[in-house]
Amino acid sequence: MLKIKNLQAYYGESIILKNIDLNVQEGRIVCLLGRNGVGKSTFLKSIMGMVCTPHGSICLENKELINEPTYTRARSGIGYVPQGRDIFPQMTVAENLRLGLEINNGIGKISPKIYELFPVLKEMLTRKGGNLSGGQQQQLAIARALVSHPKLLILDEPTEGIQPSIIQDIGKVILLLKKEGYTILIVEQYLEFILNIADDYYVMDKGEIIAQGLVSKMDKEEIQHKIAI
Amino acid sequence: SGCAGTQASNSNNDKNTIKVGVLHSLSGTMAISEVSVKDAEMMAIDEINAKGGVLGKKIEVVTEDGASDPAVFAEKAKKLLQQDKVATVFGCWTSASRKAVLPVFENNHGLLWYPVQYEGMESSPNIFYTGAAPNQQIVPAVDWLLKNKGKKFFLIGSDYVFPRTANKIIKAELKAKGGTLVGEEYTPMGHTDYSTIINKIKNEKPDVVFNTLNGDSNVAFFKQLKDAGINTKDLITCSVSIAEEEVRGIGAGNMAGQLVSWNYYQTTDTPENKTFVKNYKAKYGQDRVTDDPIEAAYDAVYLWAAAVEKAGSTDVDKVKAAAKGLEFNAPEGKVKIEGENQHLWKTVRIGEVQADGSIKEVWSTPGPVRPDPYLKTYDWAKGLAN
Amino acid sequence: MDIYILQIFNGISVSSIFMLAALGLAITFGLMKIINMAHGEFIMIGAYAAYIVQNFFTQYLPASFFNWYFFIAIPIAFLLAASIGWVLERIIICHLYGRALDSMLATWGVSIVLQQLARSIFGAPNVDVKSPNWLNGALLLSPGLQLPYKRLFIMGMVIICMLIIYYLMYCSNYGRKIRAVMQNRDMAASLGINTRKIDSYTFAFGSGLAGIAGCALTLLGSIGPTLGTGYIVNTFMVVVLGGVGSLWGTIAGGLLIGTGNTTLEFLTNTTSGKVLVFTLVILFLQWRPQGLFTVHSRSLDE
Amino acid sequence: MNTILEIKDLIISFDGFYAVNNVNTKINKGEIRFFIGPNGAGKTTLLDAICGRIKPQHGSIIFNNNKNVLHYAEHELVNIGIGRKFQVPSVFTSLSVYENMEISVVKNRGIFSAIFNNITKSQREKINTILELVDLFDYRYRKASELSHGQKQWLEIAMLLVQDLQLILLDEPVAGMGRKETTKTGELLQKIAAHCTVIVVEHDMQFVREYASMVTVLHEGAVLDEGSVNHIQNNPKVIDVYLGRGGENCA
Amino acid sequence: MFVKKFIKAPANWTFLIIILSLLAAPLFLSVFRINLLGKFISYAILAIGIDLIWGYTGILSLGHGVFFGLGAYAMGMYLKLEAAHGKLPDFMSWSGLEHLPAIWAPFSNPLSLLFIIIIPALLAAVIGYLTFKNRIRGVYFSILSQALSLIFVVLFIGQQAYTGGTNGLTSFQTIFGLSLAADNTKYILYYASILFLILVYTYCRFIVNHRIGKILIAIRDGENRVRFSGYNPTIYKIFVYISSAAIAGIAGAIFVPQVGIISPAEMGIVPSIEMVIWVAIGGRGTLIGAVIGAILVNGLKSGISESFPEIWSYFLGLTFIVVVIFMPEGLVGLVKKYASHLFTWHNKKEKIIQKAPSIN
Numbered sequence A: 001m002l003k004i005k006n007l008q009a010y011y012g013e014s015i016i017l018k019n020i021d022l023n024v025q026e027g028r029i030v031c032l033l034g035r036n037g038v039g040k041s042t043f044l045k046s047i048m049g050m051v052c053t054p055h056g057s058i059c060l061e062n063k064e065l066i067n068e069p070t071y072t073r074a075r076s077g078i079g080y081v082p083q084g085r086d087i088f089p090q091m092t093v094a095e096n097l098r099l100g101l102e103i104n105n106g107i108g109k110i111s112p113k114i115y116e117l118f119p120v121l122k123e124m125l126t127r128k129g130g131n132l133s134g135g136q137q138q139q140l141a142i143a144r145a146l147v148s149h150p151k152l153l154i155l156d157e158p159t160e161g162i163q164p165s166i167i168q169d170i171g172k173v174i175l176l177l178k179k180e181g182y183t184i185l186i187v188e189q190y191l192e193f194i195l196n197i198a199d200d201y202y203v204m205d206k207g208e209i210i211a212q213g214l215v216s217k218m219d220k221e222e223i224q225h226k227i228a229i
Numbered sequence B: 001s002g003c004a005g006t007q008a009s010n011s012n013n014d015k016n017t018i019k020v021g022v023l024h025s026l027s028g029t030m031a032i033s034e035v036s037v038k039d040a041e042m043m044a045i046d047e048i049n050a051k052g053g054v055l056g057k058k059i060e061v062v063t064e065d066g067a068s069d070p071a072v073f074a075e076k077a078k079k080l081l082q083q084d085k086v087a088t089v090f091g092c093w094t095s096a097s098r099k100a101v102l103p104v105f106e107n108n109h110g111l112l113w114y115p116v117q118y119e120g121m122e123s124s125p126n127i128f129y130t131g132a133a134p135n136q137q138i139v140p141a142v143d144w145l146l147k148n149k150g151k152k153f154f155l156i157g158s159d160y161v162f163p164r165t166a167n168k169i170i171k172a173e174l175k176a177k178g179g180t181l182v183g184e185e186y187t188p189m190g191h192t193d194y195s196t197i198i199n200k201i202k203n204e205k206p207d208v209v210f211n212t213l214n215g216d217s218n219v220a221f222f223k224q225l226k227d228a229g230i231n232t233k234d235l236i237t238c239s240v241s242i243a244e245e246e247v248r249g250i251g252a253g254n255m256a257g258q259l260v261s262w263n264y265y266q267t268t269d270t271p272e273n274k275t276f277v278k279n280y281k282a283k284y285g286q287d288r289v290t291d292d293p294i295e296a297a298y299d300a301v302y303l304w305a306a307a308v309e310k311a312g313s314t315d316v317d318k319v320k321a322a323a324k325g326l327e328f329n330a331p332e333g334k335v336k337i338e339g340e341n342q343h344l345w346k347t348v349r350i351g352e353v354q355a356d357g358s359i360k361e362v363w364s365t366p367g368p369v370r371p372d373p374y375l376k377t378y379d380w381a382k383g384l385a386n
Numbered sequence C: 001m002d003i004y005i006l007q008i009f010n011g012i013s014v015s016s017i018f019m020l021a022a023l024g025l026a027i028t029f030g031l032m033k034i035i036n037m038a039h040g041e042f043i044m045i046g047a048y049a050a051y052i053v054q055n056f057f058t059q060y061l062p063a064s065f066f067n068w069y070f071f072i073a074i075p076i077a078f079l080l081a082a083s084i085g086w087v088l089e090r091i092i093i094c095h096l097y098g099r100a101l102d103s104m105l106a107t108w109g110v111s112i113v114l115q116q117l118a119r120s121i122f123g124a125p126n127v128d129v130k131s132p133n134w135l136n137g138a139l140l141l142s143p144g145l146q147l148p149y150k151r152l153f154i155m156g157m158v159i160i161c162m163l164i165i166y167y168l169m170y171c172s173n174y175g176r177k178i179r180a181v182m183q184n185r186d187m188a189a190s191l192g193i194n195t196r197k198i199d200s201y202t203f204a205f206g207s208g209l210a211g212i213a214g215c216a217l218t219l220l221g222s223i224g225p226t227l228g229t230g231y232i233v234n235t236f237m238v239v240v241l242g243g244v245g246s247l248w249g250t251i252a253g254g255l256l257i258g259t260g261n262t263t264l265e266f267l268t269n270t271t272s273g274k275v276l277v278f279t280l281v282i283l284f285l286q287w288r289p290q291g292l293f294t295v296h297s298r299s300l301d302e
Numbered sequence D: 001m002n003t004i005l006e007i008k009d010l011i012i013s014f015d016g017f018y019a020v021n022n023v024n025t026k027i028n029k030g031e032i033r034f035f036i037g038p039n040g041a042g043k044t045t046l047l048d049a050i051c052g053r054i055k056p057q058h059g060s061i062i063f064n065n066n067k068n069v070l071h072y073a074e075h076e077l078v079n080i081g082i083g084r085k086f087q088v089p090s091v092f093t094s095l096s097v098y099e100n101m102e103i104s105v106v107k108n109r110g111i112f113s114a115i116f117n118n119i120t121k122s123q124r125e126k127i128n129t130i131l132e133l134v135d136l137f138d139y140r141y142r143k144a145s146e147l148s149h150g151q152k153q154w155l156e157i158a159m160l161l162v163q164d165l166q167l168i169l170l171d172e173p174v175a176g177m178g179r180k181e182t183t184k185t186g187e188l189l190q191k192i193a194a195h196c197t198v199i200v201v202e203h204d205m206q207f208v209r210e211y212a213s214m215v216t217v218l219h220e221g222a223v224l225d226e227g228s229v230n231h232i233q234n235n236p237k238v239i240d241v242y243l244g245r246g247g248e249n250c251a
Numbered sequence E: 001m002f003v004k005k006f007i008k009a010p011a012n013w014t015f016l017i018i019i020l021s022l023l024a025a026p027l028f029l030s031v032f033r034i035n036l037l038g039k040f041i042s043y044a045i046l047a048i049g050i051d052l053i054w055g056y057t058g059i060l061s062l063g064h065g066v067f068f069g070l071g072a073y074a075m076g077m078y079l080k081l082e083a084a085h086g087k088l089p090d091f092m093s094w095s096g097l098e099h100l101p102a103i104w105a106p107f108s109n110p111l112s113l114l115f116i117i118i119i120p121a122l123l124a125a126v127i128g129y130l131t132f133k134n135r136i137r138g139v140y141f142s143i144l145s146q147a148l149s150l151i152f153v154v155l156f157i158g159q160q161a162y163t164g165g166t167n168g169l170t171s172f173q174t175i176f177g178l179s180l181a182a183d184n185t186k187y188i189l190y191y192a193s194i195l196f197l198i199l200v201y202t203y204c205r206f207i208v209n210h211r212i213g214k215i216l217i218a219i220r221d222g223e224n225r226v227r228f229s230g231y232n233p234t235i236y237k238i239f240v241y242i243s244s245a246a247i248a249g250i251a252g253a254i255f256v257p258q259v260g261i262i263s264p265a266e267m268g269i270v271p272s273i274e275m276v277i278w279v280a281i282g283g284r285g286t287l288i289g290a291v292i293g294a295i296l297v298n299g300l301k302s303g304i305s306e307s308f309p310e311i312w313s314y315f316l317g318l319t320f321i322v323v324v325i326f327m328p329e330g331l332v333g334l335v336k337k338y339a340s341h342l343f344t345w346h347n348k349k350e351k352i353i354q355k356a357p358s359i360n
């Protein structure tokens, strides 16, 4: 579904990603692992078109996206949950959620299932996004990406700052989503979490993919070792 | 640095042109008034050049923008005198700009022709004043108003030196001649809301509002005065900084029936004026109007040219000496340079704004009045000019 | 007695003028964080638009139509200012998001250029815009108490503009998008919002509002190239006093500065009134450093 | 006697919403105290109160037996020995890593010292040691804005370490860190706990288990339970609101 | 130590070159141009002060015209009394005063020239204490400083008898007995300006090179974080504000004798904004950028307005726009960028320096 070839990314003059190749097949959960600062977030941002990517190709369902602006990429069906949440701080939780629908031109309704997944949000609908606690914001960010039923969901460290019980819930949600046919690309450092949910994995180091394979065949120790180089 | 070129090569005598400076605000708030004055000066220069120039040489103009900022005026004046070495400068409008360049002209032994009515109390040896001194505009106006319109005066002006000094003179005159002062208000330049002041005026019920507001503020004042339901029967205003050009901006409808005091109107009936108005409109457009400062600026160029011809040189001292007593048939009638203070003898005219924006003369002095910038000949003005 | 009632009316009237002039700024500055020093020039553009429409009416249409020109002038002023704003956003402002202070400097340049442009097109002297007859005169409550129709009309315009803005910003999809873009551009884009479009429309809308203000101001004041400069400081003061980013703040700020100005001017004189108002604004900020309607934020540094 | 921080009857509310509701607790010297609890329980708010960012409606926070924290301005608290790391990494982005440290290492934070005194050799060495410790030594001339999320977290911790504080407040120090880095951070905590007390807010239960000496569980602004890790892990209520059933296999 | 550091930085080399060219300028330029350049130098001094507070500390003051004006008025009052030769200054008599007002009395004494620094510094101390203590920041501070400048303009215009009103103070004759009209005096003033430029630059360079400089930048990046690092940003901000105000005062005092006038028009909002623009164009946060920006913009302004008096505003406006958009770091930033492209060896050198932190 998502095919990335030869992708390079730059911050100003400095090259962050070198020739990344990565595939996400329909209906699968792919996770990207790697130490701090190797460029995982940068990779997700370049999929969204938020960093400079002079070379390479990003194909979503055989549509080339590399020259499209961010919003067209989003509209072609990508839901993005950034690291650091990026909630709209001055807007209420309800408004934040509604904005998730912009991918479909603002049409549609927020299905009550969202509130089943994240019950806190229901209580806080009228509170300003910026006043939520860190974890609440994270949940809001995921919910916001889900309301539009994207074809591809991109999550950047979704468990960061989340209480254990909700991490489990998020894990369940992701599996549920997979059942519903979602395709998911997820960046995580939390290996145990990944082991339970992902199908494929990639390991990144210094802007390059250094290992990949099926999670089911993955040797935890070895991966741990690779990540920790 | 950005200032290229070392010595701008020039000297008036060895070339076939005579350089003169024109120094007005072409940008900033004062451009509203000064651009037309500059146009008048350019027209006069073009006319003189068309007739062969002065001393057989063409006049070459160096234009500078004072940018409505006194310090810039000072800089540009220095530049004109020191760098371009111009024979004379026509320029300035506000008193602030004149005061700023005054020391420059005195220190560099230059010559400035200043075309606007002003507050007096000044007579620099390096300036010729072709606009009215207070005794050629304000003093006779107050006199006339006291006789014809009533004794209760309300003074309103922009907060700067001309209105404040003018009002000091008016207050002294009122005191001497039995008028009463019921209010005095100053507003910052560019002030646009007069509702409160109009409310105060309404409350004081004066016979006359003597108006020394400058520029934009006049538009706001008159529009809002009319809306407040005050008409010229209850209360008349007399303005000394509103000429035809300003009337256009205010809207004749808003000012019809109000009084002004000047030395010249576009309607002034002299043969010179007919050609002047015709030429000005032909040059700058039929919708343009002439008015007092425009005419005074135009006169200034001719007076200078005449003085140069008479002196046979552009040397400042010689020109000054030649200018003494020089007469000129200006559009406003005969004017004459008073040697003692380098101001002009001018006829005073009180006019009424008409519905079409023209100004009709309602009263005038029989002939040109002698300029008296320090009001030395007025008993009641003793102590004003120490 | 009348004099005091009239003074209260004057206070509200001046407030409404400040508000009208500040509304566009509340959007371009309050929401978009563009310190638009050319705001005053958009007001000027609106005023000249009224002048153009008026001239068109007097030259090409029968005299009987003249009374209605103002109803055409308002939308034309809006459209003209908005389209110039749109163009400006496309070529200049778009480089300046997130660089609030830089935006101030660049728009200062814009303001210089626009002023000179007006001077080149319309000439340096002021021009005259005649108000339609039905706006002349005043509502006569008692012999000493006349409320000019023009001022009442402007108050009405302010209220209508406020309602429109309120609806657009807080009740419509579009408003939500604007606010999202202004709070986090990248995130808004990754939610599928065309931020470029929103930016330019919003800036155009704010500029258009300034145009309407300019059109209304022709009723009361002068129309010249430097018309806008007189309003720029006051309007910023209104927005800041009220609290940047809050529509209610702009209303409150306008009321405070407007009535403050007239009241103090009435009690003292214009100069002292002005000085006192600005001094009070400074003192007020000591008490409320973020303006009247503070937009709270939990983040460490905004 | 050994208490370094005592929180008494603390109440913080936002427009009627009680984010911290009558919290009482004592923290001993040399402890690594963890505050855990569901998202929105009020942990960050509590830290905000301790470091002077918000003024509580009621209650007191006593530092070192006699200093009421609430009477000090933020910067004074650092000088009496309380430092804080924020949940969202906040470092000085246009300064280099080294300069960030330089600002923190200084003892005399008055203006004259800032103008006339440069940092001493021993301070410089200290900075270098700590930068080595957090793996930022090679990055020391990079601008802080160029660091990744995790690296910023480290830098912020390093800035606290160099300050010689008595009490350090860490809000989610290992969020966004890998296992290896997490372990390293933990070891770091143990090292500094030798001469200073640490309060940590964290959701990573493995981390909590390994390094906590005492854990306080907050729930809806109030203390739900307090004790050793083992103790609270077996409290059904804590499991219910926070850990989740079967939380063990995931966390 | 300081000297060593001073010589190391390319900015300081540039400064040295500028100073040398300024010193040599009288060999090539007419006395009018020198006089004009002297005015630009006073602006450069002012700009350095603005860079200190804006470029380094992130506080945008849109009211620096006030401090410049206060310094200039202090100087002007002294010169005016010198010109009056014990009599009442001209404008006072036509404004109706009969005696020299008390606030003018001290200015007959040369010691009163200290007021050039004291008055702006005091005002800055009061305003700074109030606003920074109450945590008025960002655009709120900018607007507040704008209000300040408006207040002073209106006050100075309104108090005509004491300040000369819109006309300001003008018609000075001598300075310390030297005729202001004389060419020699102009050269002396010019060299004095350069001297002050060097002093002020050195002072500011000293500040930013020391730890306080980093703290200032830290305040710009995140004031609250600075607080949680144990510093009281208020004190630092007040200090910078006072420094910057005093520098502006000095600049004003240098301006007056060379230009021959100080009026409220120089302290209003428009000049205050333009001052900031000089710094932006030169490159903020570099000090040297401020110097370059001030001299260049004003040189350009004078030059273009002489050649194209009717349309020079277009050039000026467009320059502002283009510079801000395409050179966000100003001229200095542009040069830096290209320099680093051209000289990759420079980076290597830098790395060597980096390895040896003891230089710091």
Ligand SMILES: Nc1ncnc2c1ncn2[C@@H]1O[C@H](COP(=O)(O)OP(=O)(O)OP(=O)(O)O)[C@@H](O)[C@H]1O
Pocket: A011, A016, A034, A035, A036, A037, A038, A039, A040, A041, A042, A043, A083, D145, D146, D147, D148, D149, D150, D151, D176
């Ligand atoms: N805005 C930026 N400008 C320059 N360099 C940057 C910028 N943001 C990140 N970098 C650099 O890019 C590299 C990759 O950063 P990125 O945020 O993608 O890492 P990451 O793998 O997501 O790390 P983490 O797990 O800590 O979030 C880092 O070394 C960082 O220093």
Ligand SMILES: Nc1ncnc2c1ncn2[C@@H]1O[C@H](COP(=O)(O)OP(=O)(O)OP(=O)(O)O)[C@@H](O)[C@H]1O
Pocket: A127, A131, A132, A133, A134, A135, A136, A161, C296, C298, D014, D017, D018, D019, D037, D038, D039, D040, D041, D042, D043, D044, D045, D046, D087
């Ligand atoms: N300024 C505020 N206005 C309104 N509500 C607030 C404000 N600050 C915090 N809250 C609320 O107070 C509660 C406690 O927030 P806090 O940030 O302390 O939670 P936390 O325990 O740190 O959670 P997390 O683990 O998710 O970071 C939350 O429900 C939050 O929405």
Ligand SMILES: NC(N)=O
Pocket: B093, B094, B095, B096, B116, B117, B118, B119, B162, B241
């Ligand atoms: N001289 C005048 N009108 O300023």
Ligand SMILES: [Mg+2]
Pocket: A040, A041, A042, A083, A156, D148, D149
């Ligand atoms: Mg990341």
Ligand SMILES: [Mg+2]
Pocket: A133, A134, A135, D043, D044, D045, D087, D171
């Ligand atoms: Mg928290």
